[in-house]
Amino acid sequence: MKIAKLNTYFWQGNEACAEAAIIAGCRFFAGYPITPASELFEHMAKRLPQVGGITIQMEDEMASLGAVIGASWTGNKAMTATSGPGFSLMQELIGYAFMTETPCVIADMQRVGPSTGQATKCGQGDVMQARWGTHGDYSAIVLAPNSVQEMFTLTIKAFNYAEKYRTPVILLADEIVAHMREQVTVPPIERIEIINRRKPKTGEKAFFGNEEVPPMPAVGEGYNVIVTGSTHDEYGVRSTANPIVHRRLVERLNNKIQNHAEEIADYESYNVDKCRIGIVAFGCTSRAIYEAAENAEKMGIKTGYVRLRTLWPFPEQIIRRLAKSAKKIIVPEMNLKQIFYEVERAAKGSAEIIPLNKIGGGELITPEELTAKIQEVAKEEKK
Amino acid sequence: MTQQFSIRKYLRDIEMPFCPGCGIFTVMNAFLKAVHELGHEDLSKFVFCSGIGCSAWIPSPHFIADSIHTPHGRSIPIATGVKLLRPDVNVVVFGGDGDIVGIGLSHFIHAARRNLDILVIMVNNMVYGMTGGQVAPTTPFKIKTTTTPYGSFEQPLDATRLAVAAGACYVSRWTTIHQNELRETIKKAMKMKGFRFIEAVSQCPTAFGRRVGFKDAGEMLKWFKENSVSIKQAEKLDEDKLAEKIVVGEFIQRQRPTFVDNVYKMIEEAQKIDEN
Numbered sequence: 268m269k270i271a272k273l274n275t276y277f278w279q280g281n282e283a284c285a286e287a288a289i290i291a292g293c294r295f296f297a298g299y300p301i302t303p304a305s306e307l308f309e310h311m312a313k314r315l316p317q318v319g320g321i322t323i324q325m326e327d328e329m330a331s332l333g334a335v336i337g338a339s340w341t342g343n344k345a346m347t348a349t350s351g352p353g354f355s356l357m358q359e360l361i362g363y364a365f366m367t368e369t370p371c372v373i374a375d376m377q378r379v380g381p382s383t384g385q386a387t388k389c390g391q392g393d394v395m396q397a398r399w400g401t402h403g404d405y406s407a408i409v410l411a412p413n414s415v416q417e418m419f420t421l422t423i424k425a426f427n428y429a430e431k432y433r434t435p436v437i438l439l440a441d442e443i444v445a446h447m448r449e450q451v452t453v454p455p456i457e458r459i460e461i462i463n464r465r466k467p468k469t470g471e472k473a474f475f476g477n478e479e480v481p482p483m484p485a486v487g488e489g490y491n492v493i494v495t496g497s498t499h500d501e502y503g504v505r506s507t508a509n510p511i512v513h514r515r516l517v518e519r520l521n522n523k524i525q526n527h528a529e530e531i532a533d534y535e536s537y538n539v540d541k542c543r544i545g546i547v548a549f550g551c552t553s554r555a556i557y558e559a560a561e562n563a564e565k566m567g568i569k570t571g572y573v574r575l576r577t578l579w580p581f582p583e584q585i586i587r588r589l590a591k592s593a594k595k596i597i598v599p600e601m602n603l604k605q606i607f608y609e610v611e612r613a614a615k616g617s618a619e620i621i622p623l624n625k626i627g628g629g630e631l632i633t634p635e636e637l638t639a640k641i642q643e644v645a646k647e648e649k650k
Numbered sequence: 651m652t653q654q655f656s657i658r659k660y661l662r663d664i665e666m667p668f669c670p671g672c673g674i675f676t677v678m679n680a681f682l683k684a685v686h687e688l689g690h691e692d693l694s695k696f697v698f699c700s701g702i703g704c705s706a707w708i709p710s711p712h713f714i715a716d717s718i719h720t721p722h723g724r725s726i727p728i729a730t731g732v733k734l735l736r737p738d739v740n741v742v743v744f745g746g747d748g749d750i751v752g753i754g755l756s757h758f759i760h761a762a763r764r765n766l767d768i769l770v771i772m773v774n775n776m777v778y779g780m781t782g783g784q785v786a787p788t789t790p791f792k793i794k795t796t797t798t799p800y801g802s803f804e805q806p807l808d809a810t811r812l813a814v815a816a817g818a819c820y821v822s823r824w825t826t827i828h829q830n831e832l833r834e835t836i837k838k839a840m841k842m843k844g845f846r847f848i849e850a851v852s853q854c855p856t857a858f859g860r861r862v863g864f865k866d867a868g869e870m871l872k873w874f875k876e877n878s879v880s881i882k883q884a885e886k887l888d889e890d891k892l893a894e895k896i897v898v899g900e901f902i903q904r905q906r907p908t909f910v911d912n913v914y915k916m917i918e919e920a921q922k923i924d925e926n
């Protein structure tokens with residue numbers, strides 16, 4: 268099998284991610300083994316050479332992302348995958364990729380932290396690390412799938428955003444979505460949108476400025492490109508003392524993503540404009556919202572929800588809309604309130620935000636637990 | 651031979667940040683002269699990677715070439731990605747001792763083990779120069795630095811011998827007093843494949859020499875001259891005597907299958923196996 272064709276497959280999340288990456292054009296993978304992302308690495312090791320690509324195991328996570336960045340500068344699409352502890356190690360080079368505008372995809376299959384935590388169990392504690400993990404001011408694009416099918420579509424999207432915005436993109440999945448097997452439909456290849464980075468036209472030299480997303484040359488093609496993680500002007504020349512050069516660069520890097528936040532914002536929503544109780548969830552936790560909302564409706568509690576597929580930039584408009592009708596919004600998460608405060612911030616006081624948190628042992632928030640919480644909150648509201 | 655050698659041909663018109671008397675100028679000159687003597691009119695067949703520290707500034711942004719200036723210690727991993735996808739270009743890493751065998755040590759050993767086809771030129775000034783003279787993994791025992799004000803109480807690392815042990819194809823060490831040897835060894839290394847490592851022991855009059863008591867760069871060069879011994883001479887010295895010497899010469903030259911060749915062979919094999 269070269270590239271997965273129009274068909275229905277029974278894939279594990281990790282496999283779906285690998286197959287989608289190959290369809291998106293990824294031809295280089297460098298990784299370091301870690302649970303629960305190893306199956307993705309192993310699948311890439313088997314599959315990439317079949318399509319002429321390279322998979323290598325590096326000595327650690329820094330080296331892995333380093334090799335990915337080097338590969339990206341040769342004009343190729345490249346990715347790595349890890350979990351919390353490895354993601355922590357990668358932060359240095361995530362900042363570098365952001366500063367040098369290097370397209371790449373980093374899949375983080377979250378487990379329970381901090382530290383080694385519970386290696387084989389599911390958690391959602393990397394939300395803030397994905398947003399603010401590296402130092403300095405930066406804006407990451409972070410996507411969060413909740414099914415194997417979505418692992419497939421969001422992986423392609425991650426590559427497209429990486430190329431379109433010349434930036435690292437984080438695919439923030441979790442152990443459950445990475446490890447479970449589900450049916451995945453691969454659409455006809457010609458119907459899948461694939462975006463490639465813009466290469467410079469002859470004479471173009473401002474590879475790090477002038478435009479919101481400047482063209483990206485490859486090394487070894489005669490552009491004499493200077494790539495540096497230090498503050499640099501539009502030609503790549505270091506300028507480590509000039510406040511104007513720094514402001515112009517870092518503000519553009521942030522704005523090129525923030526100015527398109529609502530375009531990038533991706534979510535599934537239901538009943539947001541006419542509900543009493545709202546739910547905002549993402550990743551594996553959001554799998555409980557359908558049944559819980561249905562149960563609540565049966566009890567006569569009008570429930571609406573927003574299931575986030577983009578965590579960063581945070582989809583504020585849809586939360587604001589939800590907060591206009593729902594008086595109370597429940598935020599279930601397998602962490603201790605990481606998206607909660609974002610929902611609160613976006614709601615701007617229009618609704619009361621109620622946490623529902625569960626950590627450790629990979630125990631999911633069940634539809635029953637969520638239903639019970641909705642009932643409890645609805646009762647409170649009646650009083 | 652083509653035109654007269656002119657270092658300017660390869661350099662951007664950007665002011666260099668190096669201190670007067672720094673050995674980095676010698677290494678830069680030796681490298682570019684070697685490039686010239688090998689017949690390269692420009693640096694279009696090269697991609698340079700370097701990390702953080704004074705020596706990392708040799709190629710970036712000064713060389714008129716593609717250069718990737720990476721975070722501290724990560725030049726070799728980034729060079730790995732470049733070389734694997736562009737086996738046709740010469741990938742050269744420049745770095746200091748702190749960068750290459752301090753923070754980047756593991757990458758260094760693994761690249762040598764894999765026999766990644768890159769040339770690593772390590773400028774060893776025995777100190778962290780750019781950050782103001784802190785102890786380095788290569789600082790000689792008892793030498794005073796800003797973080798070892800009573801003298802270093804650690805044993806220094808011999809990066810050259812380590813490269814040999816880890817599997818490098820070509821390894822040599824010279825000092826900045828050995829200008830011709832440096833140039834020749836660079837030329838030789840550039841004509842080879844696999845992992846090639848050159849250690850250039852260099853004077854840092856600012857952050858090292860001044861503190862250790864050398865009046866100027868010239869005195870440091872004299873120190874190099876008086877204390878350099880060849881590998882053959884070194885064999886006859888006992889350990890205590892050897893600790894004060896700089897052993898120079900070609901440590902190894904051998905052929906091993908390279909990482910790039912092995913990776914592409916693996917791809918070929920994988921494509922022969924028909925899955926269905």
Ligand code: SF4
Binds near residue numbers: 667853858
């Ligand atoms: S600090 Fe030392 S190594 Fe750095 S440029 Fe000055 S003399 Fe050279």
